[in-house]
Amino acid sequence: MTTGEEPLKVAHDAVNSYEQTVNAILSFAAFIVHDGNNKRPDSEFGIGRRMTTSKENPIASNIDITPDIVAQKSGKYGVVAEVKRSLSKNQKTWVKHIRRLRKYDDRLKGWWIEKERIPHSDTIFLIHQSHERLFTRFLEAKKESEPELVGPNTCVVQFNYSEERVTYIFFRLEFGNLHDLKLNQRLDEGVSIPLDDVRISFPIIHFYDAPPPMPWLLLRLWTDLFPAMIEGGEWDEKTQSTKIKVSIPEITDELQKAFGSKALRHDHRSGEFPKKRWVREALERLIKYKFATPSDSEDGNYIIYYKFFKKGDVLERFIKLELGKSDVRQTEDERQLKMFPDLVDE
Amino acid sequence: MQRLKTPQEQREFESFINALFRLDDYDKVNNEINNINIPAPYRLRIKVLYSQKPVSDIINGIAGKGNLENLKTESNTYLYKTIIGRDTPEKIRVPFLLASFRENDLPENVQAIISICKTNQWNTLRRFSKNTYPRLVPIRLSQVELIQCAKKLKQMTGHNVNVKALSAKEAFNGEKGEHLKSLRVWTDENLEKALHSIQDRHQIITSIDIEFFQNIGGHSNVLPRATCKIRKSGEIEVTGNYKLAFNAVASQIAKVGEKKLRFFSGRGLRLSQYEARPLAINFIQPVFEKVDEVRNFVDILSKYPRSMHAVVHGNPYAHVKLTDIYDGSSFDVWAISPARIALMPGLKASEAAFGRLVQYIFDQFKEGHIAEYDYRGRTLESSS
Numbered sequence: 165m166t167t168g169e170e171p172l173k174v175a176h177d178a179v180n181s182y183e184q185t186v187n188a189i190l191s192f193a194a195f196i197v198h199d200g201n202n203k204r205p206d207s208e209f210g211i212g213r214r215m216t217t218s219k220e221n222p223i224a225s226n227i228d229i230t231p232d233i234v235a236q237k238s239g240k241y242g243v244v245a246e247v248k249r250s251l252s253k254n255q256k257t258w259v260k261h262i263r264r265l266r267k268y269d270d271r272l273k274g275w276w277i278e279k280e281r282i283p284h285s286d287t288i289f290l291i292h293q294s295h296e297r298l299f300t301r302f303l304e305a306k307k308e309s310e311p312e313l314v315g316p317n318t319c320v321v322q323f324n325y326s327e328e329r330v331t332y333i334f335f336r337l338e339f340g341n342l343h344d345l346k347l348n349q350r351l352d353e354g355v356s357i358p359l360d361d362v363r364i365s366f367p368i369i370h371f372y373d374a375p376p377p378m379p380w381l382l383l384r385l386w387t388d389l390f391p392a393m394i395e396g397g398e399w400d401e402k403t404q405s406t407k408i409k410v411s412i413p414e415i416t417d418e419l420q421k422a423f424g425s426k427a428l429r430h431d432h433r434s435g436e437f438p439k440k441r442w443v444r445e446a447l448e449r450l451i452k453y454k455f456a457t458p459s460d461s462e463d464g465n466y467i468i469y470y471k472f473f474k475k476g477d478v479l480e481r482f483i484k485l486e487l488g489k490s491d492v493r494q495t496e497d498e499r500q501l502k503m504f505p506d507l508v509d510e
Numbered sequence: 511m512q513r514l515k516t517p518q519e520q521r522e523f524e525s526f527i528n529a530l531f532r533l534d535d536y537d538k539v540n541n542e543i544n545n546i547n548i549p550a551p552y553r554l555r556i557k558v559l560y561s562q563k564p565v566s567d568i569i570n571g572i573a574g575k576g577n578l579e580n581l582k583t584e585s586n587t588y589l590y591k592t593i594i595g596r597d598t599p600e601k602i603r604v605p606f607l608l609a610s611f612r613e614n615d616l617p618e619n620v621q622a623i624i625s626i627c628k629t630n631q632w633n634t635l636r637r638f639s640k641n642t643y644p645r646l647v648p649i650r651l652s653q654v655e656l657i658q659c660a661k662k663l664k665q666m667t668g669h670n671v672n673v674k675a676l677s678a679k680e681a682f683n684g685e686k687g688e689h690l691k692s693l694r695v696w697t698d699e700n701l702e703k704a705l706h707s708i709q710d711r712h713q714i715i716t717s718i719d720i721e722f723f724q725n726i727g728g729h730s731n732v733l734p735r736a737t738c739k740i741r742k743s744g745e746i747e748v749t750g751n752y753k754l755a756f757n758a759v760a761s762q763i764a765k766v767g768e769k770k771l772r773f774f775s776g777r778g779l780r781l782s783q784y785e786a787r788p789l790a791i792n793f794i795q796p797v798f799e800k801v802d803e804v805r806n807f808v809d810i811l812s813k814y815p816r817s818m819h820a821v822v823h824g825n826p827y828a829h830v831k832l833t834d835i836y837d838g839s840s841f842d843v844w845a846i847s848p849a850r851i852a853l854m855p856g857l858k859a860s861e862a863a864f865g866r867l868v869q870y871i872f873d874q875f876k877e878g879h880i881a882e883y884d885y886r887g888r889t890l891e892s893s894s
Contacts, residue, residue: 180823329799331827331846359827360847364884367786367854368779368842383820387831391838392780392858421784422857472818472835479820479831 175483178377183370185249188323189233190366191333191357192290196235196243196347198365208276209235211428212373212435215244215274222312223267230373230435231268233290239277241344244268245288245321247372251295258302262313265289269315274433284343286317290335296322300339317343321351331359370423373435379482381438381446387478389418390470397470405469409459412447412466416440453485513550523552524603527626531587531605539585539607544752548626554748555632556609556756557623557639558649558764560771562861564618566608568645578638581605592634604631614761620649620768622760636745644837644862649744649767650869652877653715656742657705659762660720664701667758669722670730673697673704674737678713690714717741722754773880773890774864777855778839788854788883791868796848797876804828807845810874814867832867839863852883 189211197207213234219225236242246264269287273280291299300320307314319340326332335355342348370384390408397406416438420426424437447466450456459465473481514520530546533539548554561568566586573580573588581587586608593599606625610618625635639646651659664671675697679690693713697704701720708715721734736750738759744767748755777787798804808824816835823829828845833856840856841863851871855864868880880890 183822183829327826329796329848358847360850360852363844363846363852363854367788367852367883383822383831387818387820387833388840388856391833391840392778392856394838418857422779427784427786472833474818474835477812477820478818478833479822 171487172480172483175377175379175487176479179380179479179483181249182374182376182380184325185247185374186369186372187359187362188249188290188333189247189372190369191359191362192245192247192321192323192335193233193235194362194365195335195355195357196237204237206239206277207235207237208429209233210434211425212437213274214433214435215268215272217267218271218273221267221270223263229267229272232372232374233288234274236276236282237344237347240282241284242275242282243286243288243342244272245290247290248295249292251291251299255298255302258299259306259313261289261299262303262306265318266313266315269318286319286340286342286344287315289318289320290323291320293322293324293334296320296338303339325359326356332356333359333362366427368423368427371419371425371437373425373437375442376438378446378449378486379479381442382449382482383479384419384423385415385446385450386473386482388422389415390468391472394470400469403469405471408468408470410447410466410468411464412440412443415447416443419443449486512547514552523549527552528589528603528605530626531581531585531589531607533587534582534584536585536607539587540609540753543607543624543626546626548749551628552626553629553632554624554626554752554755556746556748556760557635558620558744558760558767559623559639560620560647560649560767560862561645562619562775565621565646566610566618568642569608572642586610590635590638592638594630594634600630602631602634604635606635609756609760611761611764614757614765616761616764616768620764622756622764624756644860647771647862647865649763649771650865651740651742651744651763651766652869652872653742654877654879655766655770656715656718656740657708659740659759659766660701660718661705662762663720663722663758666762667722667754668725669735669754670725671701672721672723672734673699673701673718674721675719676704676708676713676715677717678708678715680711680713692716715742722751722758769893770880770890771861771865773893774861774868777861777864778859779855779857781858786854788852789864789868790881790883790887791851791853791871791878792881792887793849793876793878797878798828798845798848801825804845807851807875810871811843813874814870834860834863834866836866837863841867843867850883851878854883 193209197203197209211233212230214228214230215234217225217227217229231244232247233245251258265287271281275282303314303320319342320338321335322338324334326334335351337351342351393408394406397408400407419438420436425435447456450468456466456468459467514523530542531539533542559565569588572578577590577592579589581589588606590604592602594602604625604627606623609622609624611620623635625632639648675695677694679692681688682691717739719737719739722736723734724731734750736748736754738755739747740759744763746755746759776782804825804827808821808828808830811830811832812819812821814832818833818835820831822831830843832843833840837860839859841859842854844852882888
């Protein structure tokens with residue numbers, strides 16, 4: 165690989181990583197709520213669901229938190245999980261993951277039952293196999309040195325993709341024990357969930373509640389949403405493109421219905437993704453790349469100058485455009501959409 | 511078959527055909543087509559078309575503008591005019607009848623263009639049909655559908671059906687690896703025997719010529735009543751009894767095509783109120799056991815004509831995003847199971863785009879069985 169190709173590969177890996185995280189979230193949630201044949205009675209799950217900590221929470225009491233996964237197996241048991249496909253090499257930054265887990269390891273409010281509090285729950289750090297061992301050692305050391313930093317119901321589960329004949333996602337419990345003995349035993353032995361099953365159950369979910377790499381969002385807009393809007397557009401002779409007027413709330417709503425939060429069961433605590441600010445950022449990028457302009461009427465809308473890219477790979481095209489940015493990997497601002505969110509310290 | 515040799519004879523024949531298509535009654539046109547002897551190089555040709563609206567609405571919407579004009583509104587006949595060739599331009603005028611399958615209980619959104627013309631004239635009609643895509647969608651048949659159509663003919667018509675010839679592609683090992691060679695095979699085998707031989711040799715059929723022989727008390731006539739060349743592109747060339755060919759062969763193609771495109775319809779997320787309605791192409795044997803096979807599939811999808819593509823993942827499983835440039839339909843194509851391809855429709859996914867993509871995968875990769883991508887796996891064949 166030449167030096168020029170490496171950033172391209174890194175960027176492509178970031179897109180893959182995001183997609184694999186989505187798959188891991190969906191398959192782990194499915195593992196909790198399905199018994200292999202049917203959905204369990206009273207089971208539910210949410211991605212980025214808004215839960216509320218108790219007043220006894222040692223990190224932050226009575227605040228709203230949004231774990232990546234909240235999965236209720238029954239009216240008596242559920243798990244909250246945070247998912248990490250990759251981690252920073254700087255172990256000092258790992259403490260904040262442990263603090264977050266401690267915050268989640270609580271009698272949270274927001275379950276799908278009356279009074280919203282469940283009798284038993286566990287808090288799981290779902291981490292890719294490549295980082296799991298080091299993180300678990302780090303967690304064990306912290307438990308020794310600062311016992312109050314690790315909650316009583318905290319577990320670590322590793323996940324990995326098989327590269328065998330059938331593509332599946334493998335999960336195994338590496339730290340702690342789950343209250344639910346059956347789930348505990350299965351996870352302790354290791355569970356393989358075929359990716360095919362995950363996609364049969366959730367064919368169109370492409371986002372979760374963390375910002376995607378920018379090329380991933382641009383790809384979805386350019387190859388899916390805007391082509392479906394061409395009929396309502398207006399041909400522009402000067403630019404030889406179709407002018408499509410778009411608004412951030414409308415686009416966000418459609419992306420959520422089609423590929424995000426609203427394609428799952430929705431209530432007042434449900435997470436919302438993709439978020440408006442991600443979409444705004446994507447449209448600003450399109451302005452930068454001269455594929456869009458702000459609307460003349462100052463209504464906060466945008467005009468897309470749409471053309472089909474007939475040659476080359478569209479994802480690669482957006483990655484290359486993004487690589488033209490100089491500040492891509494330096495930004496530390498969590499509120500900003502980063503090109504490689506998983507590779508940047510949170 | 512008689513052949514018209516001189517330009518004068520051909521002009522006279524074309525004038526006669528024009529007069530036929532100018533008859534002022536649909537049934538009269540149909541009857542006269544059935545009665546005439548058609549000399550070479552002319553052929554009776556049929557092309558089955560599908561549309562979201564009645565096909566006649568689309569054709570009438572185009573007629574009067576550009577190269578297409580109405581010949582007789584009451585007869586559903588039209589004249590297509592164009593000029594072909596740059597060095598020696600030739601004026602082409604092809605009359606055609608737009609025939610419905612009402613008598614075969616099929617809706618008006620599947621109809622057929624019927625013409626009596628030479629090959630170069632027919633090719634201009636083909637181009638006209640191509641240029642109206644995706645408003646008019648050609649019925650494309652898979653090999654299985656083509657064979658099923660042929661099999662049903664014997665039982666439908668009560669005739670003995672023989673395979674006269676077939677055009678196919680067959681794999682062979684050359685110096686630079688495996689290639690496909692085109693072949694034309696003449697035979698007089700009965701249908702079942704010919705189909706077995708096709709399967710044994712793993713041939714990919716592009717067209718099949720079949721002959722219908724009248725059968726009375728177990729005795730078969732030695733002269734065929736009709737000969738039909740059926741192409742996978744949903745086109746038929748007929749020699750002999752036109753009505754037999756139309757009611758048996760064309761209506762069968764229309765039925766199979768209409769059912770398939772109806773199965774593909776309403777799956778775009780906007781139309782389905784954001785309820786996912788993905789499809790699967792299932793294979794009897796695994797097709798993605800080796801990484802090379804996944805790579806080959808990704809490579810094929812990357813070359814899908816008239817599309818935008820993005821390879822999200824290519825190894826060990828495939829996830830490719832495709833957008834159809836004709837109408838903006840989009841699909842996420844996944845190969846994550848050894849014996850299955852999943853096609854997830856995007857916000858817009860017309861039945862025409864679904865059909866084009868499936869046929870491309872069948873032609874360029876491997877033919878499989880279409881079904882819902884869910885745990886029940888209802889198949890196209892079992893759909894009503």
